[in-house]
Amino acid sequence: MHLRGGEMQTRDVLRLGAQHLQSMAGHDFDVLTVTRPVSPEAAVNLSKIVSKLSPMVGNLIEFNSVEFLNEQSEFAGYGEWHRQDPGFPDTIFQGNVFPTPGFEIKAWFPLATEITARFKDSQRHFADDQTYVAMLAWLPEMVIYGKPKIIGVCVVSGLSVAQARDNHYHNPPDYLVLEPEDTSLRTVNLQQTNTNGFKFQGTPEQFAEAKRLVASWGLNGHLYQPTPEYHALLRQLLQRYPYRLDTNYAKMDRIVHPEIEAFKTWVYQQTIHGMTVLQWNRLLSKGADWQIRQALETHLGIREEDAEDLLI
DNA sequence: GGTATGGACATGGCATACAA
DNA sequence: TTGTATGCCATGTCCATACC
Numbered sequence: 001m002h003l004r005g006g007e008m009q010t011r012d013v014l015r016l017g018a019q020h021l022q023s024m025a026g027h028d029f030d031v032l033t034v035t036r037p038v039s040p041e042a043a044v045n046l047s048k049i050v051s052k053l054s055p056m057v058g059n060l061i062e063f064n065s066v067e068f069l070n071e072q073s074e075f076a077g078y079g080e081w082h083r084q085d086p087g088f089p090d091t092i093f094q095g096n097v098f099p100t101p102g103f104e105i106k107a108w109f110p111l112a113t114e115i116t117a118r119f120k121d122s123q124r125h126f127a128d129d130q131t132y133v134a135m136l137a138w139l140p141e142m143v144i145y146g147k148p149k150i151i152g153v154c155v156v157s158g159l160s161v162a163q164a165r166d167n168h169y170h171n172p173p174d175y176l177v178l179e180p181e182d183t184s185l186r187t188v189n190l191q192q193t194n195t196n197g198f199k200f201q202g203t204p205e206q207f208a209e210a211k212r213l214v215a216s217w218g219l220n221g222h223l224y225q226p227t228p229e230y231h232a233l234l235r236q237l238l239q240r241y242p243y244r245l246d247t248n249y250a251k252m253d254r255i256v257h258p259e260i261e262a263f264k265t266w267v268y269q270q271t272i273h274g275m276t277v278l279q280w281n282r283l284l285s286k287g288a289d290w291q292i293r294q295a296l297e298t299h300l301g302i303r304e305e306d307a308e309d310l311l312i
Numbered sequence: 313g314g315t316a317t318g319g320a321c322a323t324g325g326c327a328t329a330c331a332a
Numbered sequence: 333t334t335g336t337a338t339g340c341c342a343t344g345t346c347c348a349t350a351c352c
């Protein structure tokens with residue numbers, strides 16, 4: 001990598017880090033192993049609960065990524081990667097590079113019903129675009145058993161994700177994106193850093209009235225801005241009309257970020273043991289037991305004899 | 313029929329208040 | 333002083349329904 005004047009800058013650290021994270025694709029994580037099911041019945045049962053591994057493997061992937069980054073010699077002398085948990089982002093480069101580069105690592109288990117990782121951090125945290133989001137898609141190497149294997153990595157700018165999210169959701173008065181309150185005086189566990197989404201729940205009459213209020217803010221009144229002035233206006237809506245907190249707000253699956261969408265498509269198209277990831281996803285979430293049984297026998301060789309062998 | 317959206321439920325960390 | 337309950341925040345899965 002070419003560095004101007006021999007100095008490592010924030011964007012260099014991020015670019016290098018992104019390259020290394022992407023190189024993890026295709027590798028196993030030797031952190032845990034699900035043993036091969038001994039019978040088709042056990043395999044079917046396992047297929048329905050393997051997604052429960054998702055949160056745990058997600059965490060294992062997060063701190064193994066830090067170790068992996070620190071094994072790379074290019075960073076030597078400039079600083080070290082550290083995991084902050086809790087904290088944002090969960091991986092930062094501590095050293096003599098400023099602003100401090102960081103990765104927010106999100107693990108994605110593509111056999112689950114959706115990408116459940118959320119990205120709720122305020123745009124205001126990305127003023128210098130020093131934080132990138134790394135999505136790591138993983139599966140057990142044998143689909144329902146084996147070691148976790150990284151099948152693909154997508155690294156995108158955190159700022160771009162936050163902007164895509166806010167532009168996608170924010171649509172006053174129907175939907176409001178709200179920045180965290182000023183909670184700097186609270187104890188650390190009660191401080192807010194996340195934005196939230198609110199959906200209008202009032203009557204059509206109230207909605208018409210709310211629309212007139214938004215119109216009175218001028219031509220750019222519907223455009224999202226993270227400023228206190230704009231949020232003072234938004235809070236008027238929240239006080240006057242009923243809204244509900246949207247608990248699905250900012251799910252990575254629903255943000256509609258172009259690079260993330262392209263990554264989703266790519267991951268679903270990958271072929272693993274004779275079927276695409278999307279086909280496995282459909283089969284395991286919607287397929288009948290006999291279909292799952294058949295696929296596991298055809299593609300993974302799990303059949304009745306195995307169980308019989310075991311009994312002997 | 314597939315996708316998007318709305319909603320419910322489960323789990324857990326952490327600081328703090330309060331009771332034993 | 334120690335243990336327990338509580339408030340708030342956060343992250344995850346699953347399912348029903350609306351929509352195209």
